[in-house]
Amino acid sequence: MKAVVVAAGEGSRMRMTAGKEPFPKPLLPLLGLRIIERVFLAARKAGIKEFVVVIGYRGDEIRRYLGDGSKWGLKIQYAFNEHWLNGNGYSLLAAKPYLESENRFLLLMADHIFEPNLLKHFLQFTDDEIKKVQSDKNLHFLAVDACPEKVTDLEEATKVYTRAGKIIALGKEIKDFNGVDCGIFNFGAGIFETVEKSLKDSGGSLSEALQLVVKTGNLRPFEFKNYYWHDIDQKKDLQQARQKLLQHLLPKKDGIVSRYFNRPISLTITSVLANLSATPNIISFFSFSLCLLGGVLFALGYPLAGGLLAQLASIIDGVDGEIARLKFQESLFGAYLDSILDRYGDAALIGGLTAGSLLGGASSPSFVLIMGFLALTASPLSMLAKEKYANLTGKTYNPLELDGYLRYFPFNRDGRLALIMLGGVFNQLTATLLLLALLTNLQAIYRLFVVRQNLG
Ligand SMILES: O=P(O)(O)O[C@H]1[C@@H](O)[C@@H](OP(=O)(O)O[C@@H]2[C@@H](O)[C@H](O)[C@@H](O)[C@H](O)[C@@H]2O)[C@H](O)[C@@H](O)[C@@H]1O
Numbered sequence: 017m018k019a020v021v022v023a024a025g026e027g028s029r030m031r032m033t034a035g036k037e038p039f040p041k042p043l044l045p046l047l048g049l050r051i052i053e054r055v056f057l058a059a060r061k062a063g064i065k066e067f068v069v070v071i072g073y074r075g076d077e078i079r080r081y082l083g084d085g086s087k088w089g090l091k092i093q094y095a096f097n098e099h100w101l102n103g104n105g106y107s108l109l110a111a112k113p114y115l116e117s118e119n120r121f122l123l124l125m126a127d128h129i130f131e132p133n134l135l136k137h138f139l140q141f142t143d144d145e146i147k148k149v150q151s152d153k154n155l156h157f158l159a160v161d162a163c164p165e166k167v168t169d170l171e172e173a174t175k176v177y178t179r180a181g182k183i184i185a186l187g188k189e190i191k192d193f194n195g196v197d198c199g200i201f202n203f204g205a206g207i208f209e210t211v212e213k214s215l216k217d218s219g220g221s222l223s224e225a226l227q228l229v230v231k232t233g234n235l236r237p238f239e240f241k242n243y244y245w246h247d248i249d250q251k252k253d254l255q256q257a258r259q260k261l262l263q264h265l266l267p268k269k270d271g272i273v274s275r276y277f278n279r280p281i282s283l284t285i286t287s288v289l290a291n292l293s294a295t296p297n298i299i300s301f302f303s304f305s306l307c308l309l310g311g312v313l314f315a316l317g318y319p320l321a322g323g324l325l326a327q328l329a330s331i332i333d334g335v336d337g338e339i340a341r342l343k344f345q346e347s348l349f350g351a352y353l354d355s356i357l358d359r360y361g362d363a364a365l366i367g368g369l370t371a372g373s374l375l376g377g378a379s380s381p382s383f384v385l386i387m388g389f390l391a392l393t394a395s396p397l398s399m400l401a402k403e404k405y406a407n408l409t410g411k412t413y414n415p416l417e418l419d420g421y422l423r424y425f426p427f428n429r430d431g432r433l434a435l436i437m438l439g440g441v442f443n444q445l446t447a448t449l450l451l452l453a454l455l456t457n458l459q460a461i462y463r464l465f466v467v468r469q470n471l472g
């Protein structure tokens with residue numbers, strides 16, 4: 017399916033300087049990517065690879081920056097809307113020649129960022145609905161945010177009133193509404209005729225043209241509540257979109273130390289790194305190198321430095337995933353590399369603790385060696401248990417769900433590295449090894465029972 021992206025308007029409400037803006041609004045930077053890039057990459061993640069970009073105001077600059085789309089593995093064509101000072105209806109019609117062979121197409125806004133899963137589930141919904149009808153040429157769909165109270169600039173938003181699976185009313189001025197138009201449409205080819213019919217009365221406004229469709233009951237809502245999207249109209253919207261993007265980087269699997277200590281720091285680092293070219297894999301290696309250096313410092317008798325580096329490594333180990341999600345750079349290899357490097361990083365730290373304790377004159381070297389051995393052996397078992405469970409059941413092992421009360425203890429990596437940090441700060445290397453050995457082996461044994469209970 018092709019997607020039309022409307023990028024023709026001037027975006028005058030985004031005025032940020034007295035003179036000429038450095039970029040037309042779709043090309044404004046937002047956490048390392050241009051706004052319109054985020055639209056393309058979110059749509060690509062939902063399976064859309066072909067786009068028709070409707071340009072107008074400073075369209076040449078947009079076209080020069082985006083090119084043919086091949087740098088993202090996309091195909092981008094361009095339609096010029098000479099009436100770009102008027103409504104989106106003219107933009108839609110400008111794209112018509114590029115959609116002659118399409119029964120259906122998406123319409124997206126160049127200044128509306130959205131979560132990929134929103135579009136993915138919208139497409140699943142529309143596919144299911146289209147299967148129920150004979151002809152879908154004049155059946156159209158709109159993704160509707162069913163939580164209007166969460167929409168920041170409700171006054172400017174196009175409100176929607178839905179009832180019994182149909183859109184009953186749509187417009188900026190309607191008083192009775194239970195949703196907001198988030199700017200994601202799935203149109204049948206018949207929409208062009210509707211828009212052409214309404215042009216002289218609607219002045220080119222797409223919302224006005226859609227009133228004709230609303231009257232026929234053929235504008236259906238995909239009502240959602242928990243996906244993020246943001247309409248970037250004014251300067252304040254850019255800051256709000258930035259905050260929304262950063263907050264949605266947090267994975268659900270985070271442990272307590274990660275969620276409440278590491279992430280506030282890692283997100284700050286990520287918001288800066290996003291504008292640089294550091295890739296997730298480079299950051300993963302950097303996190304590992306911090307573990308290596310920390311292990312060496314423990315061995316050489318610098319426990320404070322070793323402990324602080326272990327905690328820094330833990331924080332940076334969250335940044336790699338945040339950058340990957342923020343800049344659409346997630347990869348299977350990266351996920352694999354991240355996990356393997358974490359194992360080697362743990363081993364470097366445990367090895368350093370053991371060496372540091374022995375070289376520091378531990379009273380019972382054999383006890384230290386046994387604790388080091390047990391901690392080294394069981395440390396990878398946390399990941400191994402989760403991966404084996406996922407492999408056997410096809411379900412992700414979420415420690416927050418399955419680990420019961422253990423989830424409040426430092427069993428996962430974020431907790432273990434925090435323990436190592438404390439051991440370094442208080443120079444209690446042997447006690448740290450003892451705790452690690454106990455915790456990791458207890459976790460491994462506990463999860464045996466959890467898995468047995470869940471595997472049946
Ligand atoms: O010992 P566990 O916790 O099971 O190891 C998991 C860990 O390697 C995960 O890596 P990730 O980068 O997602 O975890 C980070 C932690 O290592 C940091 O300490 C924390 O601050 C950061 O927020 C992340 O949670 C792997 O993805 C898992 O596969 C592995 O089980």
Ligand SMILES: Nc1ccn([C@@H]2O[C@H](COP(=O)(O)O)[C@@H](O)[C@H]2O)c(=O)n1
Pocket residue numbers: 267296297298300333334335336337338340341345346347348349350351353354
């Ligand atoms: N080099 C990398 C590192 C990570 N990822 C992705 O991030 C996930 C881990 O996220 P955290 O916030 O917990 O670090 C990992 O599973 C990958 O999906 C990546 O792609 N490349």
